[in-house]
Amino acid sequence: xxxxxxxxxxxxxxxxxxxxxxxxxQPTDAVIKLSATCVCGSDLWEYRGINPxxxxxxxxHEYVGVVQEVGKDVTSVRPGQFVVGSFMASDNTCAxxxxxxQSRCVQVKPIGANGAQAEYLRVPxxxxxxxxxxxxxxxxxxxxxxxxxxxxxxxxxxxxxxxxDKGKTVVxxxxxxxxLMGVLAAxxxxxxxxxxxxxxESRQTLARAFGATDIVAERGDDGVQQVKELTEGLxxxxxxxAVGTQESMSQAIRSSRAGGHVGFVGVSHGxxxxxxxxxxxxxxxxxxxxxxxxYLPELIDLIxxxxxxxxxxxxxxxxxxxxxxxxxxxxxxxxxxxxxxx
Amino acid sequence: xxxxxxxxxxxxxxxxxxxxxxxxxQPTDAVIKLSATCVCGSDLWEYRGINPxxxxxxxxHEYVGVVQEVGKDVTSVRPGQFVVGSFMASDNTCAxxxxxxQSRCVQVKPIGANGAQAEYLRVPxxxxxxxxxxxxxxxxxxxxxxxxxxxxxxxxxxxxxxxxDKGKTVVxxxxxxxxLMGVLAAxxxxxxxxxxxxxxESRQTLARAFGATDIVAERGDDGVQQVKELTEGLxxxxxxxAVGTQESMSQAIRSSRAGGHVGFVGVSHGxxxxxxxxxxxxxxxxxxxxxxxxYLPELIDLIxxxxxxxxxxxxxxxxxxxxxxxxxxxxxxxxxxxxxxx
Numbered sequence: 001x002x003x004x005x006x007x008x009x010x011x012x013x014x015x016x017x018x019x020x021x022x023x024x025x026q027p028t029d030a031v032i033k034l035s036a037t038c039v040c041g042s043d044l045w046e047y048r049g050i051n052p053x054x055x056x057x058x059x060x061h062e063y064v065g066v067v068q069e070v071g072k073d074v075t076s077v078r079p080g081q082f083v084v085g086s087f088m089a090s091d092n093t094c095a096x097x098x099x100x101x102q103s104r105c106v107q108v109k110p111i112g113a114n115g116a117q118a119e120y121l122r123v124p125x126x127x128x129x130x131x132x133x134x135x136x137x138x139x140x141x142x143x144x145x146x147x148x149x150x151x152x153x154x155x156x157x158x159x160x161x162x163x164x165d166k167g168k169t170v171v172x173x174x175x176x177x178x179x180l181m182g183v184l185a186a187x188x189x190x191x192x193x194x195x196x197x198x199x200x201e202s203r204q205t206l207a208r209a210f211g212a213t214d215i216v217a218e219r220g221d222d223g224v225q226q227v228k229e230l231t232e233g234l235x236x237x238x239x240x241x242a243v244g245t246q247e248s249m250s251q252a253i254r255s256s257r258a259g260g261h262v263g264f265v266g267v268s269h270g271x272x273x274x275x276x277x278x279x280x281x282x283x284x285x286x287x288x289x290x291x292x293x294x295y296l297p298e299l300i301d302l303i304x305x306x307x308x309x310x311x312x313x314x315x316x317x318x319x320x321x322x323x324x325x326x327x328x329x330x331x332x333x334x335x336x337x338x339x340x341x342x
Numbered sequence: 343x344x345x346x347x348x349x350x351x352x353x354x355x356x357x358x359x360x361x362x363x364x365x366x367x368q369p370t371d372a373v374i375k376l377s378a379t380c381v382c383g384s385d386l387w388e389y390r391g392i393n394p395x396x397x398x399x400x401x402x403h404e405y406v407g408v409v410q411e412v413g414k415d416v417t418s419v420r421p422g423q424f425v426v427g428s429f430m431a432s433d434n435t436c437a438x439x440x441x442x443x444q445s446r447c448v449q450v451k452p453i454g455a456n457g458a459q460a461e462y463l464r465v466p467x468x469x470x471x472x473x474x475x476x477x478x479x480x481x482x483x484x485x486x487x488x489x490x491x492x493x494x495x496x497x498x499x500x501x502x503x504x505x506x507d508k509g510k511t512v513v514x515x516x517x518x519x520x521x522l523m524g525v526l527a528a529x530x531x532x533x534x535x536x537x538x539x540x541x542x543e544s545r546q547t548l549a550r551a552f553g554a555t556d557i558v559a560e561r562g563d564d565g566v567q568q569v570k571e572l573t574e575g576l577x578x579x580x581x582x583x584a585v586g587t588q589e590s591m592s593q594a595i596r597s598s599r600a601g602g603h604v605g606f607v608g609v610s611h612g613x614x615x616x617x618x619x620x621x622x623x624x625x626x627x628x629x630x631x632x633x634x635x636x637y638l639p640e641l642i643d644l645i646x647x648x649x650x651x652x653x654x655x656x657x658x659x660x661x662x663x664x665x666x667x668x669x670x671x672x673x674x675x676x677x678x679x680x681x682x683x684x
Contacts, residue, residue, distance in 0.1 A: 095576060096600050104600030104624045106576075234437060234448070249617060258438050258446030258630075264621070271617025275591060275610030279630050282446050288600075288624035 004342070005118030006059045006323040011049030012331075014324045019058060022114065022122035027071035030126035032083060034065040035139075036146045037116050038314065039326050039338040040087075041176045042267050047327050050269060058115020059323075061087040062149040064142060065121070067130075074126045081132040084300060085123055086292035087111050087150045092128030102128070102293035117323055119342040131296040133304065141303065143311035143339055147181070148299040151337065152310045153292030154265050155181025155242070156299065159189055161263025161286040162238035166190035171227055171255045172212070174242030175203040177313045177337040178265055180210055182240035184310055187211025188302070191238070195230060197223055197251070203336065206312060220247060224254040235260060241287070242266050249273065258282040265290055314339040346684070347460030348401045348665040353391030354673075356666045361400060364456065364464035369415035372468035374425060376407040377481075378488045379458050380656065381668050381680040382429075383518045384609050389669050392611065400457020401665075403429040404491040406484060407463070409472075416468045423474040426642060427465055428634035429453050429492045434470030444470070444635035459665055461684040473638040475646065483645065485653035485681055489523070490641040493679065494652045495634030496607050497523025497584070498641065501531055503605025503628040504580035508532035513569055513597045514554070516584030517545040519655045519679040520607060522552055524582035526652055529553025530644070533580070537572060539565055539593070545678065548654060562589060566596040577602060583629070584608050591615065600624040607632055656681040 001021035008014050022031050037060050045051040046059070067081045077083055090097050090105035097105050109124045123129055137145060144152075155178050164170050170186040172179050175198035186194050187210060195214040196207035204215045216226040228235060235257035241248055244266025252262050253273075264287030278285065302308045316335035318326050319342075326338030343363035350356050364373050379402050387393040388401070409421045419425055432439050432447035439447050451466045465471055479487060486494075497520050506512050512528040514521050517540035528536045529552060537556040538549035546557045558568040570577060577599035583590055586608030594604050595615075606629030620627065644650045658677035660668050661684075668680030 095574075099599075099601050101601035101624055104622075232437075244617075244621075246617075257441075259441050259443035268617030268621040273615040273617060273620070275586075275588075275613025275615060278615070278627075279586075279606070279610040280446075282443055282628075282630035284626065284628040285620075286624075286626040288621050 003119040004320060005115050006320070007056050008046055008053055008059050009056050010053050011047060014047065014059065014327050016321050016323050019115065019118060022120050024069055024071045025122065026124060027073040028125050028127065029071045030067055030074055030077060030123045030130060031069045032063070032065040032121050032123060033068050034063050034116065034119060034121055034342045036064055036142050037340050037342065038062045038146060039330055039340065040150060041178065043327070044331055045269065047331055058118065060115055060117030061110065061112035062146060063116040063121055064146045064149060068120065070126060076127040077130050077132050082136045083130040083132050084145050084148050084296055085130045086153065086296065088289060089124040089129040090293055091125050092293060097128065100294045101291050103289040103291040117320065117340060119320070129293065131300060133300055137304065143314050144303045144309060145300065146339065147310040147313055148296060148303065150292060151177045151313060152181045152299060153295050154178050154290040156185045156295045157290035158182045158240040158242060158263040158265040159185035162240045163261035163284065164189045164191050164238045167192045168237040169193040169195070169231055170238045170240065171195045171197065171236040172240045172242065173197050173248050173252045173255070174266060175200060175207060176242060179240070179242035180206055180313055180336070181310055182242055183207050183212050184210040184308060186240070188308060195227060195236065209312065220251060223251055227255045231257070237261070240265070244268050244271070246271050253278065253281050253283055256281065256283045260284070263287055313337050317341065345461040346662060347457055348662070349398050350388055350395055350401050351398050352395055353389060356389065356401065356669050358663050358665050361457070361460060364462050366411055366413045367464065368466060369413035370467050370469065371413045372409055372416055372419060372465045372472060373411045374407040374463055374465060375410050376405050376458070376461060376463055376684045378406055378484050379682050379684065380404050380488060381672055381682065382492060383520065385669065386673055387611065389673055400460065402457055402459030403452065403454035404488060405458040405463055406488045406491060410462070412468060418469040419472050419474050424478045425472040425474050426487050426490050426638055427472045428495065428638065430631060431466040431471040432635055433467050434635060439470065442636045443633050445631040445633040459662065459682060471635065473642060475642055479646065485656050486645045486651060487642065488681065489652040489655055490638060490645065492634060493519045493655060494523045494641060495637050496520050496632040498527045498637045499632035500524045500582040500584060500605040500607040501527035503607070504582050505603035505626065506531045506533050506580045509534045510579040511535040511537070511573055512580045512582065513537045513539065513578040514582045514584065515539050515590050515594045515597070516608060517542060517549060518584060521582070521584035522548055522655055522678070523652060524584055525549050525554050526552040526650060528582065530650060537569060537578065551654065562593060565593055569597045573599070579603070586610050586613070588613050595620065595623050595625055598623065598625045602626070605629055655679050659683065
């Protein structure tokens with residue numbers, strides 16, 4: 001049997017075509033029928049040719065949907081349930097998972113390898129990876145729940161990694177979807193002041209809607225200087241880095257005060273951190289692939305209880321068949337994040 | 343008036359000669375008569391020519407002694423008191439100090455600039471920098487109190503930066519004085535297992551005396567492999583890095599489990615941390631010049647109460663006049679740390 005799914009052939013060349021229908025391969029697998037999926041900023045690394053594309057590759061790692069079938073060892077979800085999962089499959093039982101780092105589970109399997117921009121998806125380690133909602137949610141809640149699968153969970157982790165807390169001043173470097181979700185997370189965690197670094201007016205507006213109190217449009221040393229002026233010369237308590245480049249990491253570290261916390265969730269590309277600067281900065285640095293699974297129960301509750309509304313991060317919705325346009329719009333910065341409906 | 347003090351003229355050339363007697367220059371200064379001082383591992387960067395020596399430079403930043411004179415604004419210490427101070431002078435009142443990062447005080451002044459390997463020392467910001475002992479201690483307690491001034495306080499910070507806690511497995515990279523004090527700190531904080539990475543038998547013995555439960559003699563990837571084998575393949579919860587080189591930082595990061603904590607207190611020299619490795623390691627990284635002042639009251643109590651005995655880190659004691667031999671012995675690894683008596 002076949003289904004439709006997005007496949008990248010080369011930079012700039014994403015096609016929706018027939019792919020094999022996923023099946024249960026391991027007794028711990030589930031197959032889900034996707035209600036929605038989306039395009040991640042990190043998908044653009046391939047689309048822009050920064051990560052190599054060596055062969056036609058299914059794309060996508062963000063998903064919500066309805067369980068179709070489960071392997072014989074799966075006990076925590078059953079067919080018919082609506083589920084949200086993390087972009088990294090994890091057993092949620094090993095010592096690393098139990099310490100809250102499911103994205104580095106000893107059995108970790110990236111969902112991206114299975115291509116979630118599709119009609120159906122095989123999810124390995126279903127018991128450890130998927131969280132069912134109490135009931136089947138209204139269709140209107142689907143985008144917010146989809147956000148939890150990666151971009152919201154990643155912003156959430158960035159805020160926790162940056163030790164955001166009540167009364168603190170937080171800088172967010174990066175105005176992409178993850179940065180914007182970092183703003184939302186910082187607001188939820190009680191930050192007093194949230195400085196969003198953004199040059200794009202539409203994103204500045206959205207950042208303010210999510211809770212930013214100040215906008216800094218300058219970059220590099222000028223941006224750092226602006227942050228210092230807003231923080232009595234000391235720098236921020238917490239900095240969320242949501243880009244992953246040399247410039248953004250430098251800006252994040254230099255925007256923190258001594259003893260402050262930098263949470264970096266932008267996937268690092270070609271970054272080299274100078275040890276001496278890091279030493280004398282005396283910052284706490286923590287990041288990596290977000291252990292979204294840790295936050296899913298909390299995020300689902302907050303979304304279904306209408307306490308947070310992350311769905312505004314999707315500013316373009318297309319049918320799956322138009323995935324190529326969804327990539328193009330994000331590449332050209334016409335869209336922040338594209339939701340795809342299979 | 344003159345006093346005797348150690349001055350470095352060139353790599354390998356340390357001389358004890360007449361220096362000007364320090365005086366009160368600012369109303370916040372104190373001048374103390376040193377009871378003991380010592381040679382730091384970081385002094386060897388100049389001695390070995392790794393840091394440049396551009397002109398004859400007074401050396402030393404570790405000290406204990408008796409207050410001789412204070413400026414008119416000094417209120418917390420008075421002449422006649424025995425004091426211990428940090429290697430970084432700090433006001434202990436600014437927002438950064440109050441958050442526990444006195445080594446990055448907005449007014450910070452490195453004591454090294456004044457040269458503590460001498461008979462007398464001017465200490466800036468005396469109120470924020472010096473801690474008086476309740477009484478004049480026995481001479482036998484002087485070495486342990488001297489250790490608190492830097493090497494013990496730095497090991498203590500390394501252990502805290504690495505989030506050492508009861509029941510955890512801790513790796514210590516570096517068997518110099520700071521690494522050994524990191525072992526002692528980890529023991530005091532209740533670590534269950536302390537793995538000291540050391541190739542030198544005398545240092546292995548001392549590490550065990552301070553609390554190490556395991557010794558790994560291998561370095562680099564082989565050393566990391568040994569640590570993994572001792573930790574069910576996961577790596578340690580906490581790693582204290584006490585060297586400051588590319589190799590030692592890599593070894594520290596790779597010895598940590600995902601979500602673990604690396605506390606780095608070796609002064610970084612030429613280190614470049616690859617962002618991608620750091621990202622996927624998912625470690626917490628924190629370090630810098632130790633805010634020793636934060637720990638001084640606790641360390642003084644622990645020492646005077648005979649709860650910790652860091653003085654064993656000094657395995658060579660010489661009169662100040664023989665400072666050159668003290669440097670030579672450390673450079674040739676005949677001594678771990680040299681105490682100098684003025």
